Amino acid sequence: MVDDRPSSFTRYAVRALPGGLVLLRFEGLRHDLPEGYLRRTAHLPAFWVREGVPLEVEVRRYERWAGRLPARPSRFCNPSEPRQGVAQRFAALAGLPHLTERQVAWVRDKTAMKDRFRQLGLRTARYARVRSARDVERFAGRYGWPVVLKPVDSFACVDTHRLTGPGAPAGLDFGARRWMVEEHLGGTEWEVCGLIHAGEVLDAWPSAMPCRPLDIVDGAMNANISVGSGEGPPVDLRALLQRVVTGMGIDHGYAHMEFFVVGGEVYAGEIGVRLAGCEIPANHGHAYGFDVFGATLDVYLGRRPVLDYRERRCAGDLLLPLPRSGTVRRITPREELLRIPGVIDAVLKVGVGEPVAARRASHNASGYVHVAGASIGEVESRMRKVLDVFTIEVAPA
Incomplete structure (x- = not known):
């Protein structure tokens, strides 16, 4: 599995596959893997792809390295969007399941992606x-x-x-x-995620966005809300995803798609064949009451997961602000966040005295909380109460 940054999914996989997980890392991105995370995963075999060396050379080195493992990897998972091209090419050269060069273009190059959407009969901007x-x-x-x-x-x-x-x-x-x-499209922007096994979209889970991503990077509330309550858009989401998955020849994996509903018509936005960003997959687990990360691992391991839903509600992730780069002077404690009605989990990524680097990106955050409720409106209202309570002070570097 490609490991270019700590995430909830990679941490889950580390726990779930203690003797069956091999990490693929890139030397040029070592700074994205905190020392604490490297120490916690030091027991796992990890192959580091050297920077500036032809990938064919690195794959030959990997083959010799993998030959010394108790079992050679036979499955492949890339949760990383920016690593799609190099990661899938590595997997192809190593004889692992992979996206083809054409498929990578469809899910990575937004013009090729929209060309393909239109060839499949979908509207786009x-x-x-x-x-x-x-x-x-x-x-x-x-x-x-x-x-x-x-x-x-x-x-x-x-x-x-x-x-x-x-x-x-x-x-x-x-x-x-x-x-x-x-x-620039008007209307309402939505997201949908789904798991794919043997070319079939097993189910589709909609997400509402209180604020659009382009507004988020300019300071608006940064949140996604998985809609398990039935309030989603009036669209056959499974059929929408299936049309794209079939049209792109995707065999297995996790798909995340953004689309717009304008005047009752659907406009395809973008699609990624990898886990959704932020904590969107975890939202689905909380909204439907099932092990979303375990089900995702299943499809990458070639198994058909059982989607055993035990809940039907709305649940979302609210990313906590990180206003600027510098050193954290003060931040609201996790315990205080957990006392707010509707908050079911809270994670702070930074602490007092730590240096932080803010950037203009939709995943820029000092941490996140998961908030649950009976409806989109209730979850959003509770999220805004969290923002009323949360404070962070960052001294300039």
Whole structure:
């Protein structure tokens, strides 16, 4: 399993597969793996891919290394969005289950993705590849402002901007990456996740977003709410996901898709074939009362999971603010957060005296809480009460 940052899923897999998990790590990302996490996973075999060395060379080195293990890995899981290309190529060279180069383009390159959506008969926002601010202005001249400008391989809204008029954001270099522009859609933005086994979408779980991702990176409440109460969008979500999964030839895994409902019509946004970001998968477990991470491991291990739901409610993750980089002076204790009505779990990622680095990304946070309730509205109201209580002081570096 690719391990490029600690996550709830990787921690679950470490516990669930103590003798059957091998970690694939990348030397260039060592700084993303905290020393404490490295110590806690030191008992597991981990292969480090060296930076600047041809991948074919590293796979040959991996083959020799894996030959000394008690059992050679036969399954593969990549939970990482930014590592999709290199991770799937590594798996292909190593003879492990993988996405093809074409499939990686469909789930990673947003223009190729939207091309494929349209080939499958789905509506999308109008879009175009661009190489200059002038290209953006020509697009807006045809379809109107505002528009959304983003790298074709962005994730978590990193380097994604809503533009309301001519002029590129400060510091943007069109020559450094491949860019696209698309029209800004109104309506309601939703998310849907699902598990895939043998090409079949086993079920689909909708999520509501109190605030849109582009508003989140500008300071709006950062939350997702899994809707197990039946309040979801008037869309056959399983059929929607199945159309995309079949059209992209996806055999197994976890799919996360964003879409818009505008005037009763569905517009496909983006899809990822990997676990959803933030704590969205855990939300589904809390909303439906089942072991979502165990079910996810099953599909990556080639097993059909039993989706035994024991709950039907709404449950969401609220990411706690991280206002700026510096040193934490004060932060609301976990115990105080757990006393707030509806809060069923709380995790603080930072503590007093620790250095922190804030960034403009939808996963920027000092921690998170899980909040449950009978409806979307009740969960959102309880989340706002959490924000009223939570405080964090960060002294400038």
